[in-house]
Amino acid sequence: MFLKRLFSEPAGLFKPVAFSNGLNFIYGIKDLDNPKASLNSIGKSTFLDLIDFTLLASYNKNHNQRLFKAKEIMTGYDIVLEFSIDGVDYLIKRNVVEPNYIEFGESNEETKLFPIKTLKKKLCILIFSRENYDGSFVSEKWFRSLVSFYIKIQKFKKAKFLDPIKFIQELTEPELNVYHFYLLGLDNQIPFRIWEKRVHQKNISSTIKEVSEYVDQKYGLPDLKQAQLETNRLRLEIKKLSNAIDKFELGEQYEDAEKEANKLTEKIKSNLYQNYVDHDKLKSYRESFALPSKLNTRRIKSMYSEISEDLGLKIKETLAEAIAFRKKLSQSRQEFLEAEIVKIQEHIKTRDKIISDLEKERAKIFYFLSAQEAITDLTEAFYNLSEKKNQLSDLDSNTKLLLDLQKELNEINGELENLKNQSIDYVNRFSERIMQFAENFDNVYQEIYINQNEESQFSLFGGTRKKGIFELDISLPDMFGKGKNQGRTLVYDLSILIENIVNTSNFPNFLVHDGIFDGVDKAHFISVCKFVQNLANSGTKIQYITTINEEGTLDEKFGEKDFVNSDFIEKNSILTLSPKDKLFRQNF
Numbered sequence: 001m002f003l004k005r006l007f008s009e010p011a012g013l014f015k016p017v018a019f020s021n022g023l024n025f026i027y028g029i030k031d032l033d034n035p036k037a038s039l040n041s042i043g044k045s046t047f048l049d050l051i052d053f054t055l056l057a058s059y060n061k062n063h064n065q066r067l068f069k070a071k072e073i074m075t076g077y078d079i080v081l082e083f084s085i086d087g088v089d090y091l092i093k094r095n096v097v098e099p100n101y102i103e104f105g106e107s108n109e110e111t112k113l114f115p116i117k118t119l120k121k122k123l124c125i126l127i128f129s130r131e132n133y134d135g136s137f138v139s140e141k142w143f144r145s146l147v148s149f150y151i152k153i154q155k156f157k158k159a160k161f162l163d164p165i166k167f168i169q170e171l172t173e174p175e176l177n178v179y180h181f182y183l184l185g186l187d188n189q190i191p192f193r194i195w196e197k198r199v200h201q202k203n204i205s206s207t208i209k210e211v212s213e214y215v216d217q218k219y220g221l222p223d224l225k226q227a228q229l230e231t232n233r234l235r236l237e238i239k240k241l242s243n244a245i246d247k248f249e250l251g252e253q254y255e256d257a258e259k260e261a262n263k264l265t266e267k268i269k270s271n272l273y274q275n276y277v278d279h280d281k282l283k284s285y286r287e288s289f290a291l292p293s294k295l296n297t298r299r300i301k302s303m304y305s306e307i308s309e310d311l312g313l314k315i316k317e318t319l320a321e322a323i324a325f326r327k328k329l330s331q332s333r334q335e336f337l338e339a340e341i342v343k344i345q346e347h348i349k350t351r352d353k354i355i356s357d358l359e360k361e362r363a364k365i366f367y368f369l370s371a372q373e374a375i376t377d378l379t380e381a382f383y384n385l386s387e388k389k390n391q392l393s394d395l396d397s398n399t400k401l402l403l404d405l406q407k408e409l410n411e412i413n414g415e416l417e418n419l420k421n422q423s424i425d426y427v428n429r430f431s432e433r434i435m436q437f438a439e440n441f442d443n444v445y446q447e448i449y450i451n452q453n454e455e456s457q458f459s460l461f462g463g464t465r466k467k468g469i470f471e472l473d474i475s476l477p478d479m480f481g482k483g484k485n486q487g488r489t490l491v492y493d494l495s496i497l498i499e500n501i502v503n504t505s506n507f508p509n510f511l512v513h514d515g516i517f518d519g520v521d522k523a524h525f526i527s528v529c530k531f532v533q534n535l536a537n538s539g540t541k542i543q544y545i546t547t548i549n550e551e552g553t554l555d556e557k558f559g560e561k562d563f564v565n566s567d568f569i570e571k572n573s574i575l576t577l578s579p580k581d582k583l584f585r586q587n588f
Contacts, residue, residue, distance in 0.1 A: 022536030027573035043583025054081035059099040135188040164492040173468040264362040423462030510543035
């Protein structure tokens with residue numbers, strides 16, 4: 001894949017840029033009338049963003065704030081990238097209004113509109129498929145990850161070239177290994193399986209953590225062992241509670257026993273009421289015996305004798321007869337009442353015996369209804385049983401889930417151990433191929449770091465304790481300094497680029513490095529320029545695209561100043577920007 005042009009349709013958004021073979025500088029120069037004006041924010045990185053945008057980079061605020069802020073300026077324009085693959089020219093057109101629908105096609109044909117997902121798959125096959133490759137298939141999801149290796153642009157608040165292996169900071173080491181092996185032309189089936197297992201392992205571990213936290217928060221059980229113990233305890237409690245209920249046969253008899261107790265209570269009340277009525281009768285009968293039985297006849301006779309002596313005698317005789325009759329009647333009534341009182345007392349005594357028996361029977365039922373094992377009544381018994389069963393069901397299902405997940409996790413860990421052994425055999429099997437790339441890597445290092453007695457090192461290890469099991473080690477002497485550490489990325493990326501230029505006809509022949517020479521010894525910058533230009537002059541189609549600012553002169557202490565000077569940089573600049581001549585000719 002060789003870049004040809006980047007421009008806008010309609011023209012006018014920015015100056016059209018033609019890419020060339022060899023060095024392609026995005027050059028920031030000072031304004032002669034205002035040399036102190038900053039060369040930042042003039043559009044160098046934004047121009048590289050446009051290249052990335054046409055190659056389907058995500059267009060949102062989180063991914064690229066810089067380009068997203070230019071949305072209003074870019075509205076109404078298509079950004080067009082023209083490139084060739086194996087001698088065939090292609091066009092890709094994308095705009096910020098509908099960034100998920102992109103025009104694509106061969107330059108000599110009418111372009112077609114594609115959804116971004118479809119075009120990613122199409123471009124992935126077109127640009128990154130390998131012939132006679134024994135490794136994993138190329139997924140449409142790989143496209144942006146693979147392109148990101150070739151286009152490294154400084155983002156806001158992102159680290160700069162800290163690790164050549166971790167070229168996408170958000171991805172894990174196992175996933176990155178899949179892409180590195182693919183770019184190296186190495187069989188990546190084992191790294192792919194390791195990545196799959198690690199993803200599965202992470203998901204299961206996360207689920208175990210979530211379920212464990214749920215069990216801990218709800219039941220206060222911090223681990224699987226405690227959960228199992230609690231499950232066993234609940235089973236025992238449920239069994240004891242069920243046995244207690246079965247023993248008293250409460251389940252079916254609860255309603256009948258309650259009804260029987262109510263009937264007995266009604267009978268007791270009825271007998272108590274009858275006794276109350278009879279006691280009231282006894283009181284009335286006994287009070288009737290207290291009526292006065294004597295009458296003063298002589299006083300009555302005296303009262304009537306004042307009227308007539310004969311009348312007084314007659315009334316006295318009549319009263320005497322009445323009194324005698326009353327006495328006879330009272331005696332008869334008393335004898336009757338006494339018989340009635342005896343009968344009532346017998347009835348009361350009988351009812352007292354009935355009440356006592358009923359109360360004993362009711363007491364048995366109440367005792368029957370009072371459960372052992374601290375069961376206060378049937379409703380509570382069945383409620384407790386139901387609650388414990390629900391608790392057991394919930395806890396048991398989560399415990400079984402934890403056990404199943406732990407079992408699955410153990411199986412994955414076992415498979416990873418097996419893959420660890422396979423990784424060791426893999427390194428031995430491909431040792432010659434790995435050594436060939438290591439030699440290529442060292443050659444690039446020696447070209448850039450001239451007159452160095454130390455050797456660089458590219459190594460691939462298997463069976464390590466790292467998440468990826470494989471470890472790609474890229475070492476340079478004194479690499480812990482900022483410049484030398486960035487040099488690791490510089491050497492590794494150029495080595496991969498050259499490897500694929502030689503061995504493929506469709507992989508990118510370009511490499512975009514934004515600001516990689518910041519803090520790097522200028523002598524090494526000159527070496528990179530000479531190295532790339534020599535490759536281009538020898539017939540290799542290679543494009544090294546980088547940003548650079550005008551920073552004084554390159555004198556003899558930086559090496560071959562005649563080869564790399566201001567004129568040389570300007571000659572190899574495909575785009576020159578300044579504080580007066582910004583990319584979009586305005587601030588944003």
